[in-house]
Amino acid sequence: MLNLSKQSTSKQINEQFELYSLNTLHTPRSAVILKRWLMVIGIILIAVLFLPWQQNVTGKGDISAFTPKDRPQNIQNIISGRIEKWMVKEGDLVQAGDTLLVISETKDDYFDPNLPSRLKEQLSAKQDGLTSYRLKIEALDQQIAALEQNQKFSLQKARNKVKQGFLKVTSDSTDALAEQVQFNIAQTRYDRGEDQYKNGGLVSLSELESRRLKLQETRAKLVSTQNKLAISRQELINAQIELNSINAEYAEKISKAQSDRSSALSALAAGQYELSQLNNKITNVGIRRNQYFIKAPQEGYVVRSLKAGIGEMIKEGESICTLQPFAPEMAVELYVKAMDVPLITEGREVRLQFEGWPSLVFSGWPSATVGTFGGIVKVIDRIDNSKGEYRLLIVPKIHKGEQEWPKQLRMGSGVVGWVMLNDVPVWYEIWRQLNAFPPTLKQEPEAALKTEKAK
Template identity: 60%
Template sequence: MLNLSKNNIPNSVKDSSDTFLQELVSTPKGTHILKRWLLGFFIIFIITLFLPWQQNINGKGMLTALNPAERPQNIQNVIAGRIEKWNVTEGQLVKKGDTLVVLSELKDDYFDPQLPARLSEQMQAKKTALENYQAKADALQKQQEALMKNWELSLEKARNKVKQNRSKVNADSVDVQAEQWQVKVAQDRLQRGVSQERQGIVSLNEMETRRLKVQETQNKLNSVQNKLAISRQELINSQIELNAVNADYAEKIAKARSDRSTALAAFSDGQSELSKLLNKQASVDIRRGFYIVRAPQDGYVVKALKAGIGETLKETESICTLQPINPNLAVELYVKAMDVPLIQEGRIARLEFEGWPAIQFSGWPSVSVGTFAGKVKVIDMIDSKNGEYRLLITPENGNWPKQLRMGSGVYGWIMLDNVPVWYELWRQLNAFPPSLKAAPEEGEKSKKEK
């Protein structure tokens, strides 16, 4: 620099100004550090993109029991009644058959305390009536058999009488013919005697004798003809009597059969009424057993749905809730319909329970803290709610906390196959479903179960 000016700048000033300019132009040390950090983060990000990521399907649900009999159940009364006594308190452990509530009757048909005894008396009376009906039917059956035998005998007797009368008619007819012949002979002799009397061959006395003979034979013919008419009338009467026997006994037998049918009908009605009485007595005995509501299995009384003494209940109305003891826990998890085809039985799931501290890395289950393993046990064949499908997940190796309670909320992940992180990011950005290469093999399932 040329020193043309008289006012020269001191060297100290020069040095300080140069240092200031250099500081303005030079890069700060913090920037270098920031660059190194950014470069490090970039390298880590690139490396992370190629790390393996386990795809998963998430869902929400709650704790339940695998066996429906071990899930919370409402204890219901079978009959309408009035609460007389509570034998349990909420939270109490009860055994199967323990008395929970004592009820009293509400229907006036069952108010009578002696109702079973009175039903027994009615049944005994009905049994006696049935025995009488049976005896009457048996007597009418014997009467009918006796009438049948008498009918046969009476018919045989009437037929014999008809035969006798027919024979008598035949005999009388022969007698009439014989007498008619005698009359003709007598008349012929009389006519010959008339001509002979004119010739003087026959005497007048002989003629009188012949006339008397004609009169006698004519009278005898009339008598025989009357006898034939009587025989014919007796034959007709015997035939009428034969028909009357048929009609009379047919009427008597029909009446006996009708009376027996009436007795058997009354017997059947009595049996029906006796069956109704037996049914009613059994129903009364069973109904009296329903006055005491018992625990169907071991468990805890969770909540009383009816309180107080004297409160009335309808049929099948819930009284309290019972939680069975030591249920086999399972998670009831709901997933979207589009994810169901990707899930098979035996898939491993990671579960996070409400109230249980956890840090979950869904793609890296090995570094998760506070989550628990499960296995898909059941996949419903139909949707449950809002188009979602229900899964039942059971413990894997039985490592779930003992403090878990039914109904607790659960957030779960069904673990699928491993893919690079970059692929998972690309899939999420494009809203593609997870990829599925293969379902768990049976050999792997059995090894895991062992």
């Protein structure tokens, strides 16, 4: 039918003919039930879209300890040696100070079993040598003091001798002057008598001879006193020279004694240095011998021995075994992406799922989650690891009604964690996930208050 006319005949046909097959058709009951179920499910899904959903940041990590002292540590030896005896086996619980391993010496400088006693003998001999140097220094001090005292006495004696010589020269000069006067008088009398004898005989020959004899006597005395004066003057010069030579003589002796004293002081200082080295060596030998017994630094379990057998050589600072401290303060190292770090603050709640503990997780509905454990963000690292992730340290959440972490947890076990953020509708979270947007940056009131206080 091309329906070219404006008049329709379908109505007339329907009135004239009754279509029985169409009347016999009806909707099945199962379809009605399915329709109702779909409507209910749709209503429920729409209602779910408006339920609150707690945003979270997911991270993976493992179990560790909060403080470094509680983390597994490698026990290392300080000195090189040869393994002689193992005192423990793997899995043993040891106390602080318990011997783990006994080693023997490998350096020939310390082979002598009597080395400490021999070093003490050397120390005693060196101390005796130092005592001798001290006695020598005391003797030289006394010698220098005696020389200085003798110098004072000798100088005083020489000064007195010079003074005596000066007085003697003065006395001899007076005598010489007196004799010179006597000689002049005798010479005048003799000349006068000789004139008188020649001119008139007023003076007899015997008187003239007597005056000549007197003249000879006074000349002889004058010569004698002049010689005595010359000797006195020479003695005075000698006394002055001796006075000057005393200073040089005693200065030389005192300088030599002081030089000997300086040498003794230098030897004493060298001996004290060697004595200090011996004391240091004795102490080092004692400490080294104590290092033959490698001891546990703290209470813990011997987890794994890194060296085996008897007679094996170990180097300085080489790891021997691994020790897990007893009753560590457990924590979780959780790694999150760099884009999520600005959303996380210290004190944020974390839900943790430990490997080996069954759980049913609804990350956005913590109250409906089963088998997870609570934690608190304690530390946020300032630098990332090599994979561009940041580490969070999570400690147990201590709260009434909060389940404690299992005591069976072991270091290194895997953990999945969810850092809980703010509440948003489910539809918003679905929309955010579809668009790959980060969680909201809106802070909780308490977190905002902490940020303001920090600023």
